[in-house]
Amino acid sequence: MSFNGLFYFIAVALLLLTTSTIANDSILSRFQQYLQIDTAHPSPNYHKAADFIISQAKSLSLESRTIEFVKNKPLILLKWTGKNPDLPSILLNSHTDVVPVEPHKWSHPPFDAAIDHENGNIYARGSQDMKCVGLQYLEAIRKLKDAKFEPLRTIYLSFVPDEEIGGHDGAEKFANSEIFDEMNVGIVLDEGLASPEDYYRLFYAERCPMWLVIKATGAPGHGAKLYDNTAMENLLKSIESVRRFRASQLDMVKAGLKEEGEVVSVNMVFLKAGTPSPTGFVMNLQPSEAHAGFDIRVPPIADQASLERRIAEEWAPASRNMTFEYKQKVSVYGANGKPILTAYDSSNPWWSLIEEAIVKAKGKIGKPEIFPASTDARYFRMKGVPAIGFSPMANTPILLHDHNEFLNKEEYLKGIEVYESILKSFASFVEGKNGKDPLRDEL
Ligand SMILES: *[C@@H]1O[C@H](CO)[C@@H](O)[C@H](O)[C@H]1NC(C)=O
Numbered sequence: 001m002s003f004n005g006l007f008y009f010i011a012v013a014l015l016l017l018t019t020s021t022i023a024n025d026s027i028l029s030r031f032q033q034y035l036q037i038d039t040a041h042p043s044p045n046y047h048k049a050a051d052f053i054i055s056q057a058k059s060l061s062l063e064s065r066t067i068e069f070v071k072n073k074p075l076i077l078l079k080w081t082g083k084n085p086d087l088p089s090i091l092l093n094s095h096t097d098v099v100p101v102e103p104h105k106w107s108h109p110p111f112d113a114a115i116d117h118e119n120g121n122i123y124a125r126g127s128q129d130m131k132c133v134g135l136q137y138l139e140a141i142r143k144l145k146d147a148k149f150e151p152l153r154t155i156y157l158s159f160v161p162d163e164e165i166g167g168h169d170g171a172e173k174f175a176n177s178e179i180f181d182e183m184n185v186g187i188v189l190d191e192g193l194a195s196p197e198d199y200y201r202l203f204y205a206e207r208c209p210m211w212l213v214i215k216a217t218g219a220p221g222h223g224a225k226l227y228d229n230t231a232m233e234n235l236l237k238s239i240e241s242v243r244r245f246r247a248s249q250l251d252m253v254k255a256g257l258k259e260e261g262e263v264v265s266v267n268m269v270f271l272k273a274g275t276p277s278p279t280g281f282v283m284n285l286q287p288s289e290a291h292a293g294f295d296i297r298v299p300p301i302a303d304q305a306s307l308e309r310r311i312a313e314e315w316a317p318a319s320r321n322m323t324f325e326y327k328q329k330v331s332v333y334g335a336n337g338k339p340i341l342t343a344y345d346s347s348n349p350w351w352s353l354i355e356e357a358i359v360k361a362k363g364k365i366g367k368p369e370i371f372p373a374s375t376d377a378r379y380f381r382m383k384g385v386p387a388i389g390f391s392p393m394a395n396t397p398i399l400l401h402d403h404n405e406f407l408n409k410e411e412y413l414k415g416i417e418v419y420e421s422i423l424k425s426f427a428s429f430v431e432g433k434n435g436k437d438p439l440r441d442e443l
Pocket residue numbers: 017018020021024410413414417
């Protein structure tokens with residue numbers, strides 16, 4: 001290379017580097033702006049978040065509309081119309097709300113979204129759950145638009161409220177609306193979880209909550225007498241059975257036979273018994289009633305009916321004067337009687353498409369998982385629409401709902417490239433005659 005050539009080369013390289021640095025900086029600053037909007041419960045600033053999303057949509061020439069299924073709980077729906085709008089569309093869902101914080105327990109203020117310059121971590125509530133994903137969708141679209149990419153399928157983005165308090169006024173109403181039916185959605189992407197390993201995690205289902213309260217009653221008695229069938233004794237027998245069952249489930253996880261999301265989790269969340277006195281509890285009286293509450297989570301691959309029999313026969317048997325009720329019980333079965341899950345075998349082309357697209361963007365993937373808690377994805381799966389849970393965060397500790405939630409800026413930027421690859425693949429996908437992509441069959 002001549003001196004001039006070298007000079008030219010260095011100049012171009014510097015220019016490209018500077019342009020990319022500026023681009024990355026503005027991407028990060030948009031993420032920070034979104035994180036700085038306090039959308040924590042119990043009083044999320046939904047309108048400010050909506051204004052921000054709509055301004056982003058304008059800068060990308062996306063169509064936008066605001067829907068309030070419930071007043072002051074706006075859902076923002078964006079649309080990038082495809083060249084063939086008759087094909088089933090792609091829906092990118094994210095929630096705009098976040099869980100509350102205890103600011104004094106944070107090393108950085110939770111709504112400053114400051115970047116720690118030592119390690120590049122961005123600290124903010126919502127940095128993992130899930131404002132990252134919502135904006136990564138938009139940044140991926142920005143890159144695709146810059147590259148003059150034109151989607152064949154229509155791409156929708158929904159920014160929904162209230163996920164953290166059950167999604168009833170957000171994704172649930174949306175999934176059951178006419179608006180949703182008219183969108184003819186073929187595949188939904190929704191949130192997943194961070195992965196402390198170097199691979200990304202993909203979720204095909206989630207565990208269903210069963211919030212159980214068991215109640216024991218028995219004759220009250222003197223605290224000095226050894227009665228049979230007191231309320232406390234009967235409740236304790238149940239707690240022992242519950243604990244044995246819990247240990248059996250945990251043992252399978254510890255032995256590596258099952259993943260966390262594949263077993264039934266049971267955790268005692270309250271115990272209520274005793275006769276109050278001005279100084280605490282009456283100490284020489286056995287109470288006539290005792291209650292215990294359990295948060296149970298059932299994966300759709302488990303036999304929920306047999307668990308219910310176990311509850312009625314072992315955990316709260318009438319033979320021991322016990323009763324039970326569910327504060328919440330979500331069925332693992334959909335309207336068609338089948339477990340609510342998204343297939344990840346060859347019957348679902350989107351699954352192999354997403355895996356290929358991630359690998360193409362130089363990402364690694366773990367094996368398909370069941371989300372241990374609940375997300376909005378269930379409302380779409382209940383409608384029979386496949387939904388994949390995915391948040392592109394590898395090499396990241398799981399800090400959702402925790403203090404000092406953060407995401408590293410490199411992981412965030414990398415995730416945008418991953419979505420770019422996924423959207424390119426999803427938006428161009430044409431299903432062949434027997435459910436296969438003809439182009440892929442040729443390979
Ligand atoms: C911008 O981010 C991308 C994705 O992480 C990275 O490949 C690129 O090197 C970054 N550019 C600069 C100048 O840091």
